[in-house]
Amino acid sequence: MNAITTEALAKKVMDWCDQLAAISSNPENISRFYLTPEHKRCNTLVAQWMREAGMETWVDAAGNLCGRYGAQEACAKTLILASHLDSIPNAGAYDGILGVLIAIAVVEQLYQNNITLPYAIDIIGFGDEEGTRFGSTLLGSRAVAGTWNPAWWKLKDRAGISLQKAFIDFGLQPENIHSAARNPDDLLAYLEVHIEQGPVLEDENLALGIVTAIAGARRFAIEIQGYAGHAGTVPMPMRKDALVGAALGIVLVEDVAKEFNVVATVGKIECGPGAVNVIPGHAKFTIDIRSGDDQLRDQALAKIQHELDLICIERNLTASWNEIHNAPAVVCADWMQSLQASVLCDMNLNPYKLMSGAGHDAMAMADICDVAMYFVRCKGGVSHHPDELVTVEDVALAIEALGNTLKKLAQ
Missing domain, CATH: 3.40.630.10 (Zn peptidases)
Known part of the structure; x- marks a missing residue:
């Protein structure tokens, strides 16, 4: 041979x-x-x-x-x-x-x-x-x-x-x-x-x-609840726009991930009612957050959760979290x-x-x-x-x- x-x-x-x-x-x-x-x-x-x-x-x-x-x-x-x-x-x-x-x-x-x-x-x-x-x-x-x-x-x-x-x-x-x-x-x-x-x-x-x-990964589905309204008649300071809350949350995810040197991704987002002339009353998005250090990942996650809560309080919104995946590093x-x-x-x-x-x-x-x-x-x-x-x-x-x-x- x-x-x-x-x-x-x-x-x-x-x-x-x-x-x-x-x-x-x-x-x-x-x-x-x-x-x-x-x-x-x-x-x-x-x-x-x-x-x-x-x-x-x-x-x-x-x-x-x-x-x-x-x-x-x-x-x-x-x-x-x-x-x-x-x-x-x-x-x-x-x-x-x-x-x-x-x-x-x-x-x-x-x-x-x-x-x-x-x-x-x-x-x-x-x-x-x-x-x-x-x-x-x-x-x-x-x-x-x-x-x-x-x-x-x-x-x-x-x-x-x-x-x-x-x-x-x-x-x-x-x-x-x-x-x-x-x-x-x-x-x-x-x-x-x-x-x-x-x-x-x-x-x-x-x-x-x-x-x-x-990397250990955790994944969540987050729902932001606001109040739908007419796009032309509700003044800006009086709105409960769930999509804006979600958008600020998505930027928050990126900023905190960079701060803690972990990776985090929002891969899916949706909102309703979904009409061009209606203020979104609810929005959903996902978070996938990963790190080779579970403790570091969870510290970053805790900060995201805390600061998203503050965003919601400021805008009269509520956020509910549902964990859909959890794997240790x-x-x-x-x-x-x-x-x-x-x-x-x-x-x-x-x-x-x-x-x-x-x-x-x-x-x-x-x-x-x-x-x-x-x-x-x-x-x-x-x-x-x-x-x-x-x-x-x-x-x-x-x-x-x-x-x-x-x-x-x-x-």
Whole structure:
């Protein structure tokens, strides 16, 4: 068997990405969702590549694709290399899948060079990270982490198909879901490669980065209640304009986020009655606020809540808050970050560290083992968009870095 170069492996990974991009429920774009025929086709193709790389493969009780590369000793612990194979609607070609395919390429290098390590390697292609079909994210990795919530069985997709029915249609047995869970005592760590989904690495002219933490996010729906009135007859000082209150609140969100060095976004707003000649009597908007430091995030949030209350008092408005999401921040293991930094220094690369503002499967896996992540530069920081792009050169560096990390971990 002729050994394949890292550059050739990188080109192979890019070709694999193109092949998976063609597996879509929509011929016009990339749309591949959990427990669909496209999910099954994707699992089948990636399993073929895993077996060619010397791995034993199976689909677990949650529909995740798993591949194992054995260790020198049968009782050795397992390092999990993973990311996700599902997508959002109209997705890019690299989010999630690049991490799975880079891991397969690294194992293929080991296999071709007849190298086994003192730990086993399990590569997992998680079936659902995005939450597109059923609305609850990280279903695949939560099953593996043993944190499956039975209430999820009642979740339904847009066609009215329940998660439980989708399992059965996919050929899975819902009552076996707990068999997907891994024993923490068997695990060495979890390591995920992922595109950055942001512009920092490109701005720093760096191909790779080491993730320090994954931001904890809280989301709220806020309703401002005022009083509708005629646009021509109610004097300005006497108005209870809910939309103006919401607008001031939105500016407040941005100002406080900058002050506390967190990220916060108002992604949705609506108002009523919605007529050009009527003062808005009520308005709704959302807040998504994130930080790698939960305490700092919550301090910023408290200030937003307090100052929005003052705005409402001044304008005779009321504000009601409904929390719709709350996920704590996850810190990547210090010892893994040190190992990664040593690897990048050995490669004469800057061991640049950055936080992830986006959620990842590593967040679920942190419940059962230490986690770490490498980020790969993506052009313009664009992600969740058809223009998502990485280069062969950066993919080659990612393959080399991951391979070196596995070898250094073995030492």
